[in-house]
Amino acid sequence: MGLQQAAYDRVFGECGDVLRCVLGNPFRAVTLHPSWLTSTVLALAGQMYENRDFAPMPILADALQDAGCGNDNILSHLRSDGPHVKGCWVLDGVLGKS
Numbered sequence: 001m002g003l004q005q006a007a008y009d010r011v012f013g014e015c016g017d018v019l020r021c022v023l024g025n026p027f028r029a030v031t032l033h034p035s036w037l038t039s040t041v042l043a044l045a046g047q048m049y050e051n052r053d054f055a056p057m058p059i060l061a062d063a064l065q066d067a068g069c070g071n072d073n074i075l076s077h078l079r080s081d082g083p084h085v086k087g088c089w090v091l092d093g094v095l096g097k098s
Contacts, residue, residue, distance in 0.1 A: 014020040028073055032093045038068040054084035060094075 044060045047053070061078035069075065074090055092098070 001080045030073055036064050036069045047093050049091050052086050
């Protein structure tokens, strides 16, 4: 494989990763239960959204789990290596953004 093809594959792979962060899985609808949206969950999500610092995503997963969330799609996304971006489907869902 040539260097040009390798670069092309890398760029399009990264674009796909960003799209998955923003859109999630369109074939698996996810509902965030209101009881999961504790003050801790909302504060963490709001800070990450405003600061564009997504390092605390695993902490948000723990907070959601502590609040009763057992949804593997949500928890595994938050614990993944990302990339995570502003517009993330989980953060937008927690913060009520569309």
